[in-house]
Amino acid sequence: MPSKYFTYKDIPFPENFYSPEVLSFVEEEFQVQEDDVFNVTFPKSGTFWMVEILSLIRSMGDTSWVRSFPTWERAPWIEITPKEKDLPTWAQPRLLSSHLPIQLFPKSFFQSRAKVIYTTRDPRDVCTSLFHFSKIMTFFKQAESSEDFIEEFLSGAVPYGSWFDHVKGWLGLREQSNFLLVTYEELKKDIRGSIERIANFLGVHLSSAALEQVVDNCSFQKMKENPMSNFSQMSSQYVAKDRGTFFRKGVTGDWKNLFTVAQSERFGQIYQEKMKGFPVHLPWEDPEVKG
Numbered sequence: 499m500p501s502k503y504f505t506y507k508d509i510p511f512p513e514n515f516y517s518p519e520v521l522s523f524v525e526e527e528f529q530v531q532e533d534d535v536f537n538v539t540f541p542k543s544g545t546f547w548m549v550e551i552l553s554l555i556r557s558m559g560d561t562s563w564v565r566s567f568p569t570w571e572r573a574p575w576i577e578i579t580p581k582e583k584d585l586p587t588w589a590q591p592r593l594l595s596s597h598l599p600i601q602l603f604p605k606s607f608f609q610s611r612a613k614v615i616y617t618t619r620d621p622r623d624v625c626t627s628l629f630h631f632s633k634i635m636t637f638f639k640q641a642e643s644s645e646d647f648i649e650e651f652l653s654g655a656v657p658y659g660s661w662f663d664h665v666k667g668w669l670g671l672r673e674q675s676n677f678l679l680v681t682y683e684e685l686k687k688d689i690r691g692s693i694e695r696i697a698n699f700l701g702v703h704l705s706s707a708a709l710e711q712v713v714d715n716c717s718f719q720k721m722k723e724n725p726m727s728n729f730s731q732m733s734s735q736y737v738a739k740d741r742g743t744f745f746r747k748g749v750t751g752d753w754k755n756l757f758t759v760a761q762s763e764r765f766g767q768i769y770q771e772k773m774k775g776f777p778v779h780l781p782w783e784d785p786e787v788k789g
């Protein structure tokens with residue numbers, strides 16, 4: 499059945515996975531707890547890599563948790579399983595995930611000291627990863643071509659809307675002590691230092707042995723081999739496993755294999771327009787992109 503999107507407050511969502519009632523409940527009624535930890539991303543920015551890192555930090559490098567429960571149970575999605583009764587009680591403080599733009603996030607969050615770790619990634623790689631992902635997820639609209647998909651991405655016509663608005667919205671919290679910005683690029687460049695920074699933000703001290711365990715077990719290869727992390731457990735109702743895999747490449751710069759020169763120039767031009775004057779420097783902003 500071809501997938502359709504509905505919009506909730508101008509943001510597109512696939513209709514066979516989300517509902518306006520649940521989104522409204524999350525925004526208006528979801529009760530954030532003071533010690534909640536939120537893993538927030540725009541899709542394809544390293545969400546599940548972060549779930550793995552956070553799970554392993556929580557268990558001090560012990561792998562029994564990451565090998566016993568799938569990622570979506572370790573850090574449930576508030577916009578999919580928002581009811582308190584549906585959230586696992588064995589994980590306290592709660593580890594929760596969300597792709598929501600800040601304006602749709604639970605209102606109760608803004609009166610709390612709950613923590614947000616926001617992971618972002620070069621939007622060209624996000625777009626490339628999302629293009630491939632859209633082909634394997636049954637609830638995505640199938641783009642006619644990569645050209646069409648890039649245009650949809652740039653105009654925010656993909657699930658969760660505009661990458662630009664998402665990033666600008668969430669980074670508005672960057673001065674708050676309960677907010678941590680992480681980039682996919684820094685995870686790739688310095689995973690050990692990044693894990694220490696994340697653990698520190700969470701108030702967790704990892705011994706050097708525990709740190710090495712976290713580093714080792716959140717690697718692309720280890721996650722790809724772990725049935726609780728590689729999405730092989732996900733229902734074929736949502737994922738067409740014969741069309742590809744969640745663990746695709748796990749590299750930076752793969753957009754160069756998808757974008758033509760003209761598409762790359764157009765992307766750069768829109769990026770400049772949308773991010774003009776935005777005061778945060780992001781690692782992929784070389785002169786070619788930001789001008």
Ligand code: A3P
Pocket residue numbers: 539540541542543544545546547623626627628630716717718719721744745746747748749752
């Ligand atoms: P690619 O499609 O570029 O390979 P999300 O979890 O937000 O859906 O993001 C998925 C992207 O993160 C995919 O990117 C996936 O391969 C990559 N990824 C997942 N785990 C990773 C890891 N341990 N190391 C590097 N990249 C990882």
